[in-house]
Amino acid sequence: MSQVPPGPWAASAARTDDGSADDGIRRFAAIWSRVIDPYTATSMTRAELEEHLLPLTRRLAAILESVPFDVRPAKDIGRAMVQAHCTDPQVLSQSLTVIDAYLLLYRPPAESLPPEAARGHLARLQHAFAAGFAEALRDRTLAEQEAIAHASLAAQARAERALHASEARFRALFEGAAIGIGISDLEGNILDVNETLARMFGGRVEEFRTRNVNEFMHPDDAPHVWKQYRELIRGERDHYRFEKPYFTHNGSAVWTNLTVSLIRDQNGTPQYQVAMMEDITERKLLTDRLRYQATHDPLTGLGNRALFFERLAEAFDSGDESTRLGLCYLDLDGFKAVNDSLGHEAGDRLLVAVAERFTGCLTGRNQLVARMGGDEFVALVVDPDCPEEVAGLARRFLAALDAPVRIDGRELSVTVSIGLLECTAASMKAAQMVQAADITLYRAKAQGGNRLAVFDAEANAREITRYGLTTRLPAALEEGEFFLEYQPLVALGDGRVMGAEALVRWRHPQQGVLGPDRFVALAEQTGLIVPLGYWVLEQACRQARAWQLELEQGAPRINVNLSVRQARNPGLVNDVARILKETELDASSLHLEITESALIGAEDQALDALRELTDMGIGLALDDFGTGYSNLSYLRRIPVHTLKIDRSFISGLQHPDAPGNPRDEKIVAGLVSLAHTLDLAVTVEGVETELQAERMRALQCETAQGWYFARPGPPDRITALCAAGADRWTGGACA
Structure with missing residues (x-):
């Protein structure tokens, strides 16, 4: 039996001397004893019955307070009722009614437990109580049935020596039994039944003596019921036991706990079959009702x-x-x-x-x-x-x-x-x-x-993979699975490395290195992008400071992407200032890149935060300009320093003979002209060929990045590029 931890009543009772904490339990025990007293077969007075129920009430209360919730001890309480000779079905029915109506009243649920959950716990407690009561009553009945069967066999064995005395004892046992008893031959012809069985079916004893066992089949009988019946009359088994329904004379159903035993003669030859039936209809209906409540939506x-x-x-x-x-x-x-x-x-x-x-x-x-x-x-x-x-x-x-x-x-x-x-x-x-x-x-x-x-199996697999990445993200950040690579931003005028963009990667333990396109959107949805973004910012600032100490005047600035959630986080300014202070990096060495989507619908508070950052000396670049909403009012409302033109506008300009889209170059020229009119610098992304670099230089773009200059790589790649100087790009060499 599992141990139920003491509930608040027990603790309260231990703290008081006047016993007031026990009043609720005693009131419940008093109501319980008053309701079931008329149906008990005990020798206890009602006051004694109340004292007997008092510890059971405490156990019921303790079950409701158990953490985790465990209803198994309620089965023992139901058994205890039967052991106290409270065996009438009305005792079970009335007990469940009292528990349902009063237990929560005298044991209010904890404030942390919603009323619906408390009622659910109460229903499960009732079900376990009823199950324990039913099991104990069944065991008690089966013991009585076995005693009757043994008595019947003994009476048959002694029939030749003391026929009259044996018959008298058997008739007394047969007619006075509290359960229904029927005797039939091996062909199923009913030879006799007692009054209890006749009342159970709503008929007279004489009516049964003309009927056959096979007439009592029920549509809900399981196939194995009658299979075991046939095995018994063939002498292949001595008894079987089932819960089985029957139709009564008025057409209603009566549920019985049925035990059928085979009676053999002194040579072991099958002679008769004895059926003993306990009426469990009320218990069955109660069980069905509790099961319905447990398996159906109440609304x-x-x-x-x-x-x-x-x-x-x-x-x-x-x-x-x-x-x-x-x-x-x-x-x-x-x-x-x-x-x-x-x-x-x-x-x-x-x-x-x-x-x-x-x-x-x-x-x-x-x-x-x-x-x-x-x-x-x-x-x-x-x-x-x-x-x-x-x-x-x-x-x-x-x-x-x-x-x-x-x-x-x-x-x-x-x-x-x-x-x-x-x-x-x-x-x-x-x-x-x-x-x-x-x-x-x-x-x-x-x-x-x-x-x-x-x-769709493929779509399902993709979603499961996506879910797996989502759930892994928090642990990945804690366990250091993320790392940074850096891509240079090169001045188109003289070829110097002006800056480096920090790009986050994920070294996944099963899937290998993942690019930001695989996990940044997931981090944005879950909110993890905020701590991840600050981790990227801190690591990038530390690396930028390391370049300054190593390269002195030739050190590049660091560009870090700012996510939508970061941009709208109330603690943005303080967190950035803290990181700059901890890494000893001057604010002018940091450029934050923000997309247009982060600005769409942004409140004045978020825009004010961006202004505070630029007031600190931090550069601000508008990333992927021209591909989104492109609301020019943002260029007026926030102090942007740089426009970054998306790679899609120059992808058709890779080769001299590539037709491309003639409008793309005009769009780029227009964007550059707009930026210069507003005193903004221009960075173009996705430069992969020398021709693209030359065309962007001709359009007076200040800086560019792309595979023509270098793929993203470790920090020492940037160190080497800075040391190589402008000669690195002579002849269109590509990293």
């Missing part, structure tokens, strides 16, 4: 994620790897807007209406729709009848939300995005199937929603 009435995963596991565990499965993962489009504008009550009513429409789309018993939580649903199809069944179901889901839902006089419109996946049980595991359908759903979302996306 919509649909199955919940527990039921969905249970059915999915059953399909995968069936043993038939050729079983085909279809899965639709659904997410409502526009539901958040309804919740935010009209409130959660309207959102809940909308979910109920959507669930009803989705249920109406189901056409077979092999189809299930369940609510996963929030506005997410799933539909499972096991062994589709035809290849189009799953796709047809998905299309019906889409069509079901074509018409708006009317709530409180308002017409609310929502649509649904669906990720569809079909596979065999052999092709993937259950968790992989759900993950793949979920990824496919978000492809449908990314395409605008209100549509169906079908699983």
